[in-house]
Amino acid sequence: MEIRVNPTRMELNRLKKRLSMARRGHKLLKDKQDELIRQFILLVRKNKELRERIEQELAGAFAEFLLARAVMPLEVLEEALMYPTRDFALSVHKQNIMSVYVPRFSWQEKTAEQGDAGIYPYGFVDTSAELDISIETLSGIMPELLELAQLEKAVELLAAEIEKTRRRVNALEHVLIPKIEETIRYIAMKLDENERGALTRLMKIKDVVRAKT
Secondary structure, eight states: OOOOOOOOHHHHHHHHHHHHHHHHHHHHHHHHHHHHHHHHHHHHHHHHHHHHHHHHHHHHHHHHHHHHHHHSOHHHHHHHTSSOOEEEEEEEEEEEETTEEEEEEEEEEEESSSSGGGGOSSOSSSOOHHHHHHHHHHHHHHHHHHHHHHHHHHHHHHHHHHHHHHHHHHHIIIIIHHHHHHHHHHHHHHHHHHHHHHHHHHHHHHHHHHHHO
């Protein structure tokens, strides 16, 4: 269905400019959509690889913890984990990916003790080596967990932006641009009919003038 306008040459020129802008906007949005999809695929792959690695590390830490639970009295285990020695300060920044602002996490760690011993919230007299391994593994996973969190949020935000851009591209491609093109054809046809009508009337006037002379 064409746009309702007066079939004038001025309106025709205005619609041609509008069509040119719509096509240019469509190309820019299509290019943006393609790049968003490319970035999205890269992030999804990275997210999948990181998640699988973290799940394996967590499974290993849990297995060591179960072994520690089997060889240590429950009250000793609970007391060993009761008072954490680590404190984290988390900050959030933003990164621009194709006009989509995704979170970037950074963190600083404070420990009650210096060195590697600071990651263990207990002494080593009554605890098992399996508990040490479990705590050490979990400690090393923290940066990866933050990276996974920001990756998954970035994937979510990019997916939403891709869908929004896709709707705009489709609206231009399947609605607005066809309407403008149809309206341009309609105005051009009307102008052509008017020109032919004016020419016919002019020829009739000439015939009348010749007949009188």
